[in-house]
Amino acid sequence: MKKRYLSLLLIVLISFRLSAQEWVVPAENGAKLSPFAFSDSTRKAGAVLFQTNCKSCHGDPGKNNAIALVPPPPDPASAKMQGNSDGALFFKLVSGKGPMPSFKNTISSTDLWRVISYIRSFNEKYVQQIAPKSGIAGAAENVKVLLTWSKETNQVQAVISAMKEKRIQPIAGAEVKLFAKRYFGNLLIDEARNTDAQGKAIFNFPKDLPGDSAGFVQLSARLTDDAAFGEAKADTTLAVGVPTYRPPLNEQRAMWNVVQKTPIWLLLAYIFTVLAVWSFIFYVLLQIRAIYKAGINKNQDTIDS
């Protein structure tokens, strides 16, 4: 019995240690608040994002069907998860740890807040606090991102501007990231840059990134701190890539391709051989007929004679 108590104690201690060791969120980050109020539409959008990005490990909220990992991914509806402040959840989503990936570059912070709004929908006691509007965003509206490409330097330039004091002004000191759209995700180009006094950020574009057949690449520039700027981003298609046309992989005639793409020599050899052999066979069959006919005549001959 004693042993059992001891082991139980040990387990409690270990789990305590584990949770105690877990993920310390800096106070500054933990206090962060969502820039917008959670609503049905944010929860709905958050649910979709959760399905595609989180469910495979965390399972369905409230169903405790997370997969077994070490440490175990907490159920979003659990007290453990809900015990986090909004800012702490946001920090964890952005930074990631161990098996938990960082979603910094893959999901925009607006979308991350939407995921948090979805997670909070499983907590009845939750009351949201919204960040006070402040900083540039407080004054800036209609943030615009303009992307251009300079062929000589092979650089993409992003110019950020916004309505400020009723006129359009460049935004300086904002962090911008440039992505190239690929089929399954966005490829970070160069690295995050801060805008200069003219609101410009310049990215070195790789010389060998494949574009479509005319070299067009869909680019997307995003302001990193979209809590401050709202969802400011620009999607532009520019001819910055290497014109790429790769023929369909099943285009050429080959042994492994479909019957319509049989190698010509094989097709001819097959048809020729089969025809040759079978024409002889038919010839032999005709000979049997000839024997039969010869028999009729001969019989008649014998009758006549």
Add this chain to the structure above:
Amino acid sequence: MSSEVNTDFLHDKRLDAIAADLLRPVGISKGFLIWMGFLTISLMGCIYAYYIQWDKGLIVTGLRDYVSWGMYIANFIFFVATSLVGMLISSVLGLIGFKWVKPIARIAEIIAVAFAAVAGLVIVSDMGRPERLPYVFMYGRIQSPILWDVTVVTTYMVLSALLYFIPLIPDLAISKGRMGHQPKWLQATYEFLSVNWNHSSYQYKILLKAVRILLILIIPTAFAIHTVTSWLLAVTLRPGWDSSIFGPYFLTGAFVAGSAAVVIMMYFVRTNYKLDKYLTVYHFDMMGKLLVLVSIVYLYFNINEFLVPAYKLKTADAIHLHELFVGEHAMLFWSVQLLGLILPIILLLFKFFRKPFPMLVISIVVLVAAWFKRYIIVVPTQENPFLPKQFVPHAWMVYQPTVIETAITMGTILLAVIIITILFKLFPVIPIWEMAEEECSGEKDKHQE
């Protein structure tokens, strides 16, 4: 086959004697009915086994994802192999001009027809979706060796059937008037199949021409049929199959199996039909020599097939050869090689063992070994794939044939025996007109006893 037929024998009394001898076994006898009844009932059991497989799927066999070809494919190769002898005896030896093959040629053709016909069914027994067989013709891919195989097996079967039937025509005509005691339907069949044959020299000329075309045509076809069958294995990348000599290796092996089958049938005809006057000790002696010859050629290819990779011992080959030489399949491998190949070569060098009865025993051993040889070619290769076999039930890693599988395989063999029995009993097994022609034209070989 000579280019002209001397039709003098038609008016010779000796024809009557020969025809009487050779037609004696023809017809529905009590023994035939009992034997056929036994075969049919046994076959019913096997068909029931196939019904179970049809219903439950191939799960009832010992086949699984790793060893997905087993007894059925081995059996298929065996059938194709055995059927090849028709080409060897009547065509190659006949065209060269060996007279002693004349009474044996039809036996060889019967084996060819029966085994080629059943080979098609054997391959169906291996299919997961047998009802989709027509797809092979509807959507056939010319690049697939299976399509080539279907094409050549069909062609070979037709050629063999013609080569059986056309030289039979004069016999049917000769027999017509000599089988009053036979049932009406059999006489009608003879009448119908004899296509107005009246022994005119014109008809003989056409017949010889047709047969000559067939004899030449069947040589490349027969080579193709077994080479293509060997390619079913050789076109893959697997150790043990990935071999460039698989074509000739299979072909020569086929001659061994086929010759053995012919000897067994010869012995049966000689003793059961009391035709020892036509299938003499001399014929067995010659067949014995033929068997030694083809066995030695086959041995040569065996040495090539095993010695060369065993010398280099590439990783995958080494594992495969280890299994064969000293591993799990060593017992079977060495039995097959020694009993089915080495021992017959040594024994048949002595005249005593080329006598009918010793020949029968040796041939049975050779034929059984030939079947297991195909098994040894098909199964062990798949038990040693390139990547490890893991996280599957134990039964998936090794191949253990089941009762149902064995029964279905037995069924195909029974079916071949049924076809052979019917052809043996309904039509003369030894060509009457060729025997008579030889006898009467005084060309009969002196050494016949």
Add this chain to the structure above:
Amino acid sequence: MSNSNKDTNNNNPQSDQNRGNSRRAFFKNFGLIGAATAAGGAAIYSGFKYEESKPNHDFVKVLTSDNRLVEVPRDSIKDIKVDVNRLQLQGREGLKGHRFVMVIDLSKCRNARKCISACQGAHHLRPYEYHINTLVMQESPNTAPYYMPKPCQHCDNPPCVAVCPVDATFKRQDGIVLIDNERCIGCRFCIAACPYSARMFHWEEPLMSVADKGKPYNIELNVPQKKGTISKCLFSSDRLREGKLPYCVSACPNGVYYFGDENQDAVTNGTTKVTHRLSELIRENGGYHLMPELGTKPRVYYLPPKNRLFEFKDVKDKTLEDQKT
């Protein structure tokens, strides 16, 4: 899809047999076909059938294939059958302009086997029926053992496709090797020809053959599975069509898999969702193909198991219990 959309089934001739089970699959396919037909109106349709007889210009909401909600006049709506032929056609044609590749980072694989269960769940397979399997590998006695996930390599010179007698397995323009179990005759020549042991056969009735009965056959998902036919890894081509990563790739908790398009020189990690340059990833990590000497030209790259962050633990018993016995 909205509630009202579901009721469209009433308009569908096949709904009698397929109702319930096939509904989800049905709509998934539908979206691809084009306008997801008669939308919400169907609820009203049953209640106000008499209105059908007179010309009307009601508008109904319809969800289009590009996820726009539009209104169309009710009388312009036509029913579309769940067109298996259409599924076959698009499945055989493949996705234009793409060449899909997978990169498997062996330094991250801990044999969690989540890829396997996700795959088996999606394709209705038993625990020992694999489209993808994770193997314990050791090249030679003194080299370090490692785990190796092994899907179909989707070779550019596929030996399995070459031997198929009926075009049941084929290679698409995007590089994916698929299997059509409506065509397969079950000869298993492809199993014999594949050096990677990547193919499986349905020796018995498939796991969910009863539940799947009557569902339209989706060649890109290979569901319903059929007894007596081959099945194999499909690179989850049904997911790719929707722009999503394969089942196994997104299920991996350890970041082992990258999946992407060679034409775009980009692969996306299934766990972190971060996109990388394919060429860089291979160059920097020494990517390689499995058994390149066989000349099969696989579309799967492996990154060697170096600098592993965990200790390798061997699996003692590498057999699975047969669930049936």
